[in-house]
Amino acid sequence: MSRLQKGNLHPVPAPAAPTPIQRWDSMGFSFSNCPVRDVLDHIGDKWTTLVLLTLQTGARRFNELQRAVPDISKRMLTQSLRSLERDGLITRHVFPTKPPAVEYRLSQMGESILMPLGALVTWAERHHEQIRVARQQFEQATDTLG
Helix, strand or coil: CCEECCCCCCEECCCCCCCHHHHHHHCCCCHHHCHHHHHHHHHCCHHHHHHHHHHCCCCEEHHHHHHHCCCCCHHHHHHHHHHHHHCCCEEEEEECCCCCEEEEEECHHHHHCHHHHHHHHHHHHHHHHHHHHHHHHHHHHHHHHC
16 A cells, blocks of 8 residues: 555655665675676677577587687686686586597576577667767767867
């Protein structure tokens, strides 16, 4: 039941839930210990995102991942996989064969990032042309200034 103002029959709206930014501010975080920054610094890396998106279709072996992620070097793929495993977003499974077969899969937490990551991918696809045009306009404007 809604609250009523004293002497008034109109409901008083409940206070709005704080936005993520307001929640962040009220918790006293600083940029140096910000959980959002800590996570986005890693997730925002282009190789990390591409590896996560590639693993959404199922487990992959190292060479499969390297073929699926365009232009990634073996070194960068190795670093990305180790970092994702360290953060708990993927799991590494070693099979007792000769030589050992290794396969990488999204963990439960890794699967949980696919929806927000998918929303970001959709947003980027929808706005990429506008961003490209804005960049061109900015470059032209700054070139004419000197």
